[in-house]
Amino acid sequence: MSDLKERAQALDTADALAPCRELFTLDDTVYLDGNSLGALPRHVPDRMRDVLTRQWGELRIRSWDESGWWTAPERIGDRIAPLVGAAPGRIVVGDSTSVNVFKAVVAASRLAPGDRDEIVLDATTFPSDGYIAESAARMTGHRLVVADPSDVPAALGPRTALVLLNHVDYRTGRLQDLPGLTAAAHAAGALAVWDLCHSAGALPVGLDTHGVDLAVGCTYKYLNGGPGSPAFLYVAERHQAAFDSPLPGWTSHADPFAMDLGYTPAEGSVRGRVGTPDILSMLALEASLDVWDGVTMEAVRAKSLALTDFFLECVEAYVPEGRVTSVTPAAHAERGSQVSLRCEGAAEVMGALIARGVVGDLRRPDILRFGFTPLYVGFADAERAARVLAEVLGA
């Protein structure tokens, strides 16, 4: 057995999170695409059978009360809250990430002083946030200023209403300085809105501690909520009373069943709701969150960094010099929970990896992306992925 194989075995044996893998449905695939779609927690199908056959099939309409459907968005928000460093009552679940970006950007533009007419947008953003921010800016009369995160402090000024930033760059895996950039925005009198799609469930976020104003995030990546599971919206406690949603649907009304023609917003996180919640997707997410019981985000982060360090070490050892270049920062403080390798012929290489049981994904034109989900990926997986990559590259 090679030295790296032995080391992987030892690291897996010592890994306190290793038993979590048993909570998921997995096979002998090395699944490094949990940053795109998290694996299935084993218990979810049985829970969903109950939701379908008993809650919907037997109780039908009564489930809105008796099965807790009505309050699911805020209840599940409170389950996610500790995973991203938020107190209860600050997160609501529902709609897609893009719809929540729209709510957050428009609401932040309304929270900012009225003479500020610029929205600073992360140049490395997942594109959907940019499309939505542009639409929001067009509708609110703001001007969009696009800046690389490292240039954001210089882009801030007396006209900045808000900045919209991705916590982890979906392409490179770079972790942005959330505390520092939030503080810089505040120092300039602006609000900081963060997209946590690639950090929620992957590393500590500390929303309350770092004074983030608004945030949105995805639940189907590191939070394993299922394909297209509803996103979440965080509104800092100090902004909740003035939070003014551009999508004031009936379920965010203070008394929805009064059916008033006039809108009176509910208090708290409920105000971020829009229409009738998509219960099936939402309750699958709720069930999925059970896998976090007893897990600390600090342990997840420690294992994530150890995994990505080890993978990079294996890549360096196995893959011929010059065939791949990591675009993921080496510094821990700048790394999310993925490794992105620039590689010639990346599309064909990823196809060959998948055919050999190593599933990552491609970001066109030339990025091989490998996500490390510490609850179910181990060190032997990392070693095998690097080894198969080297084989595919003809080492």
Added chain:
Amino acid sequence: MSDLKERAQALDTADALAPCRELFTLDDTVYLDGNSLGALPRHVPDRMRDVLTRQWGELRIRSWDESGWWTAPERIGDRIAPLVGAAPGRIVVGDSTSVNVFKAVVAASRLAPGDRDEIVLDATTFPSDGYIAESAARMTGHRLVVADPSDVPAALGPRTALVLLNHVDYRTGRLQDLPGLTAAAHAAGALAVWDLCHSAGALPVGLDTHGVDLAVGCTYKYLNGGPGSPAFLYVAERHQAAFDSPLPGWTSHADPFAMDLGYTPAEGSVRGRVGTPDILSMLALEASLDVWDGVTMEAVRAKSLALTDFFLECVEAYVPEGRVTSVTPAAHAERGSQVSLRCEGAAEVMGALIARGVVGDLRRPDILRFGFTPLYVGFADAERAARVLAEVLGA
């Protein structure tokens, strides 16, 4: 056996749609709340087990292609299309009704000539549409003009950009004149946007035939898609090229995986998409739609009118004079697929009905609402509901 019981039995025996009831999970409850949450089609839990265990659990990320997840919004839209009189390629499924109302109202305001600055809003609308229309008007700089549907023709003028109308009044069950009001809007140079929440799956809509411009609808009422299942958006063929969404998420991009920072909208119904589709809710809806195979909306409509006629007849026969008053129009052309009875002490009366196995719902302060879903409600149900109502009212 009473004359009405005998008639109910004969009507059920002659009912060509009666066998459809076996497609649903039902018990001895008379379920007259399918206009709020449709009953569970029996086969859906097994289909969802496959979605969960095989598509998500085993194929994982591959299911976006191999299980057809990616194209589900437009594929399911094409399944709904014939039920509302639309050609393929004009309907896309996703998001809540409220979010789709926002897309439709803003997009219609952009399709209308730029000098038109008024949105005419149905005074009897389900409130969420009103809240969203008000938000849209605030963001687009339009003025909201609230008018009863009967007064809409008089409210139209050279400043009207669009009208937003409910096809069936959720409270009274009144069916509005979609062809006539659409024609009136067009004659005034305005667009007609319809909310089909209480007509889709209940009666023929004829979107294409009547030249409706945009429409939205719900899938968890008469379409039985499951609690909070995704809504749909219709865009007439002639408007698709200029449809300009306020929520241009990445899945509506012409080449989503190019991950361009600039937005280029896709062609056709796909342009109405926003973020990553909520696959679990969406595929439950897709499975549910199987119950429509071989069913014509004309047969549904004929049975619906016969059911509501018969229920009103039974109410008149059983319930003491003056205890309830129907607020649902007697004329077939003005009636949706529900009967709403005004009743003193309606909240207590509905509670007593539900306790005796007759499930309708309450619309505060004084409306007993009974929805008739022709696929699984029969004439004996209608007779029993009226009889139990009479008992509760002390006849």
